[in-house]
Amino acid sequence: MAVYTDVSDDALAAFLTEYDIGALVAFRGIAEGVENSNFSLRTTQGDYILTLYERRVDPADLPWFLALMRHLAAHGIACPLPVAGRDGAALRELCGRPAAVTTFLPGVWPRRVQVAHCTELGTKLAALHLAGQNFIPERPNALGIEAWPGLLARISADADRLRPGLYAEVTRALAICRDDWPAALPRGQIHADLFPDNVFFLDGALSGLIDFYFACTDFLAYDLAICLNAWCFEADMSFNLTKSRALLLAYQRHRPLDLAERAALPALCRGAALRFLLTRLFDWQNTPPGALVTPKNPLEYLHRLRFHLTTSSDRAYGL
Amino acid sequence: MAVYTDVSDDALAAFLTEYDIGALVAFRGIAEGVENSNFSLRTTQGDYILTLYERRVDPADLPWFLALMRHLAAHGIACPLPVAGRDGAALRELCGRPAAVTTFLPGVWPRRVQVAHCTELGTKLAALHLAGQNFIPERPNALGIEAWPGLLARISADADRLRPGLYAEVTRALAICRDDWPAALPRGQIHADLFPDNVFFLDGALSGLIDFYFACTDFLAYDLAICLNAWCFEADMSFNLTKSRALLLAYQRHRPLDLAERAALPALCRGAALRFLLTRLFDWQNTPPGALVTPKNPLEYLHRLRFHLTTSSDRAYGL
Numbered sequence: 001m002a003v004y005t006d007v008s009d010d011a012l013a014a015f016l017t018e019y020d021i022g023a024l025v026a027f028r029g030i031a032e033g034v035e036n037s038n039f040s041l042r043t044t045q046g047d048y049i050l051t052l053y054e055r056r057v058d059p060a061d062l063p064w065f066l067a068l069m070r071h072l073a074a075h076g077i078a079c080p081l082p083v084a085g086r087d088g089a090a091l092r093e094l095c096g097r098p099a100a101v102t103t104f105l106p107g108v109w110p111r112r113v114q115v116a117h118c119t120e121l122g123t124k125l126a127a128l129h130l131a132g133q134n135f136i137p138e139r140p141n142a143l144g145i146e147a148w149p150g151l152l153a154r155i156s157a158d159a160d161r162l163r164p165g166l167y168a169e170v171t172r173a174l175a176i177c178r179d180d181w182p183a184a185l186p187r188g189q190i191h192a193d194l195f196p197d198n199v200f201f202l203d204g205a206l207s208g209l210i211d212f213y214f215a216c217t218d219f220l221a222y223d224l225a226i227c228l229n230a231w232c233f234e235a236d237m238s239f240n241l242t243k244s245r246a247l248l249l250a251y252q253r254h255r256p257l258d259l260a261e262r263a264a265l266p267a268l269c270r271g272a273a274l275r276f277l278l279t280r281l282f283d284w285q286n287t288p289p290g291a292l293v294t295p296k297n298p299l300e301y302l303h304r305l306r307f308h309l310t311t312s313s314d315r316a317y318g319l
Numbered sequence: 320m321a322v323y324t325d326v327s328d329d330a331l332a333a334f335l336t337e338y339d340i341g342a343l344v345a346f347r348g349i350a351e352g353v354e355n356s357n358f359s360l361r362t363t364q365g366d367y368i369l370t371l372y373e374r375r376v377d378p379a380d381l382p383w384f385l386a387l388m389r390h391l392a393a394h395g396i397a398c399p400l401p402v403a404g405r406d407g408a409a410l411r412e413l414c415g416r417p418a419a420v421t422t423f424l425p426g427v428w429p430r431r432v433q434v435a436h437c438t439e440l441g442t443k444l445a446a447l448h449l450a451g452q453n454f455i456p457e458r459p460n461a462l463g464i465e466a467w468p469g470l471l472a473r474i475s476a477d478a479d480r481l482r483p484g485l486y487a488e489v490t491r492a493l494a495i496c497r498d499d500w501p502a503a504l505p506r507g508q509i510h511a512d513l514f515p516d517n518v519f520f521l522d523g524a525l526s527g528l529i530d531f532y533f534a535c536t537d538f539l540a541y542d543l544a545i546c547l548n549a550w551c552f553e554a555d556m557s558f559n560l561t562k563s564r565a566l567l568l569a570y571q572r573h574r575p576l577d578l579a580e581r582a583a584l585p586a587l588c589r590g591a592a593l594r595f596l597l598t599r600l601f602d603w604q605n606t607p608p609g610a611l612v613t614p615k616n617p618l619e620y621l622h623r624l625r626f627h628l629t630t631s632s633d634r635a636y637g638l
Contacts, residue, residue, distance in 0.1 A: 008430035009520075025521065027427040028359065031348030040347065040359065042425070106361070108346040111327035201328075202344065 005037045005052045005095050015094050018085040019101065021045050032109075032197060035213060037097075040104070047104035049080060052097040057213055059098050064139050065212050066090050066100060068132070068189060075131035077124075078105060078208045105208030107200025113231050118243040120206040121199060121227060122250030125191075128209065129220045129255055132189030141192065141216040143275055145181055148174055151278040159281055163299060170281070173274055173305055180267040182219070185260055190223035191215050195230045221261040224251060225268035228317060229276065229304050237303035245318025262314040269317070270308040277301035324356045324371045324414050334413045337404040338420065340364050351428075351516060354532060356416075359423070366423035368399060371416040376532055378417050383458050384531050385409050385419060387451070387508060394450035396443075397424060397527045424527030426519025432550050437562040439525040440518060440546060441569030444510075447528065448539045448574055451508030457536040460511065462594055464500055467493055470597040478600055482618060489600070492593055492624055499586040501538070504579055509542035510534050514549045540580040543570060544587035547636060548595065548623050556622035564637025581633040588636070589627040596620035 007015075007027075016024055022045030030038040030049075037052040053062060066082045070090075073081040080102035082090035092099050110117050141147075152174055159167045191198075193214040200208035224247070232243040251257075257265075280298035287295045311317070326334075326346075335343055341364030349357040349368075356371040372381060385401045389409075392400040399421035401409035411418050429436050460466075471493055478486045510517075512533040519527035543566070551562040570576075576584075599617035606614045630636070 006430060009427055010431055012427070023522075024427060025425045026423075026519075029350030031350045104345075106344045108328055108331070108343060111325060112329055200345075203342075 004054050005097055007039065007050075007052070007095055011095055015092070015099070016043075018087070018092065019083065020086055021048065021083060021101070033211070035211075041101065048083060048101050049104055050094075050099065050101050052094060052099045053213075054097065057098075058142075061139065061213075062091050062098055062100070064137060065215060067137065068135055068215055069102070069212055071135045072128065072131050073103075077128055077131050078206070079212065080105060080208075080210055105200055105210060107202040107207035109197045109200055111196075113196055113243065115243050115246045116204060117196075117199075117201060117206075118231055118247040119250045120201065120204070121194070121231060122247040122252075123254060124206045124209065125194065125223060125227060125247075126251045126254035128191060129188055129223065135189055138217040139215070141190075141218040143192070143214065143279065144216070144218055145177065145271060148177070148274060148278055151282060155278065155281045155285060158285060159298075162281075162284065163302070166302070169302070170274070170277065173270065173309065176309070177267065177271050177274055181271065182260065182264040182267060185219040185221055185264060186258065187217060188220050189215060190218050190220060192218065192223060192226060194223065194227050219261075219264075219268065220255070221257060221264060222268050222272065224248070224257075225265065225272040226275075228269055229272045229301070233300075233304055233307075237300065237307075239307050241318050248317060248319055257314075257319075262319060265314045265317055265319075266308060266311040269311070270305060273301050273305035273308055277305055323373050324416055326358065326369075326371070326414055330414055334411070334418070335362075337406070337411060338402065339405055340367065340402060340420070352530070354530075360420065367402060367420050368423055369413075369418065369420050371413060371418045372532075373416065376417075377461075380458065380532075381410050381417055381419070383456060384534060386456065387454060387534055388421070388531055390454045391447065391450050392422075396447055396450050397525070398531065399424060399527075399529055424519055424529060426521040426526035428516045428519055430515075432515055432562065434562050434565045435523060436515075436518075436520060436525075437550055437566040438569040439520065439523070440513070440550060441566040441571075442573060443525045443528065444513065444542060444546060444566075445570045445573035447510060448507055448542065454508055458534070460509075460535040460537040462511070462533065462598065463535070463537055464496065464590060467496070467590075467593060467597055470601060474597065474600045474604060477604060478617075481600075481603065482621070485621070488621070489593070489596065492589065492628065495628070496586065496590045496593055500590065501579060501583040501586060504538040504540055504583060505577065506536060507539045508534060509537050509539060511537065511542060511545060513542065513546050538580075538583075538587065539574070540576060540583060541587050541591065543567070543576075544584065544591040545594075547588055548591045548620070552619075552623055552626075556619065556626075558626050560637050567636060567638055576633075576638075581638060584633045584636055584638075585627060585630040588630070589624060592620050592624035592627055596624055 022043035026042040028040050030040055035056045036054050039050040041048045041050045069079050072079050083101040084090045090100050157167045198211045228244055232240050277298055280296050283295045284298050341362035345361040347359050354375050355373050358369040360367045360369045388398050391398050402420040403409045409419050476486045517530045547563055551559050596617055599615050602614045603617050
């Protein structure tokens, strides 16, 4: 949880004069979120989210993210819609950081994932992928398979302090991932970070998808593999096949996977587990004590990776 | 900033069935706040704050706090109003912690205090004290002058790591405070923690006072001394006499200080500075690395204390 940059009342008042969204009513920091500073902003016209983009986001990528959200919102996806200032620009500056106002989405993220959540997620993930098909600009996946050797190189053998043999195990898993990685699959715009805390539900229905700041252009089925990792494991690290099947079947009702995608599912799931294991290991080794954010436990993704190393077909995922 | 306890969707849904406040629309953690976990809760009927009381609040004190807020709200003070469940009880339990829903207050707390804020604060602080006069139950100040020797005893000479000689300086200041402390002054219900982040403003007017979880029964002028410390020093620790005068004059328009209170102002200001210095020193020595909350710098209150040790009459504060 984090608000890294506080916004003075003077700076906020001056910033809001650049918009036509009514007068300030309330302004509170939001505890959720790890990468950026988020505030809930209420004006006489409604509710908004103000985001200050912190150092982990490349400012050069922000126009692409905002354009993607605008495109998706215009195509029926419940995602934050960037709000433009009077001059037409949505990307502005506040307290020395890039900043944007977006619309507020109702809903609550599911702390305890149920099968019905996975069905809803599968339906809306397919809709997201379909809506993204006619968004042309591409953004390479900066945390995709080409980036993993570089991530591994930045992690030291010190990882073995977390678990003896971990560094060697991750190194072997990376070699397996690179050997098995599919050469070509249907590509498009993916969210790439669709964890439960980025998905809101209201009365059982998915009401919003947020946090598009890892979105990129990559294999569509890789997004599904990220969701299988993030939504279908229980707290004891057991894999819930019922949730996996519900997610995949709901997805396929709107965008059926082709044979190559189905065959690649174990490899994609291994890759997705490895990606989060690598970035969490990096954060675990590089978060100074006393930081605002407590690093997430990398080992949760080691257990997922080990599971996916035992699978050999899409049947293991309920297809 | 802190949300110490996360609330699962199931637990929240079950909790809300105990209320008659509409259906859930949104639920987000609030970054502000150090002692308790706070969430902004929107329902189809409006906006609320859900607070889970964490370990620093004594559950036995909660009925008094909630009754005081109810009393003050009924007497025109813009403070959170506890919302009762269907059974009439406002104090309930959620995720193993005492919990309460209160009304949402509009406004933004001032990051940069202006003289006009101090005038508003003085007016509303006097109103708070007057409204509290017919609230009969008393709550002793657990962090009042009787508690300071005990607080000092829990701080070790290790404080000198922060500044050489600090421990001896604090020990001397405590002796001076005890010698000079007034025996009797007008008493009543005080907020006792009215820092800028507990006071909301909207269009220049004070729109809300929050966080009554240090409120207690003590000298009314001591509350004013806490505000003089919290609102009238600049970032470079210089004392802003214009702000102090504005605060005191506005207060006196509604509740004039008597001669004993005016004479005690230097002693009360020293005591208030010492109280926050002691608790911040304790937190600084006892916050584990990696805690959610970064301890506040104790030395800010050492500088204030030193200033108040140079004053000898209320003239130093602009009267």
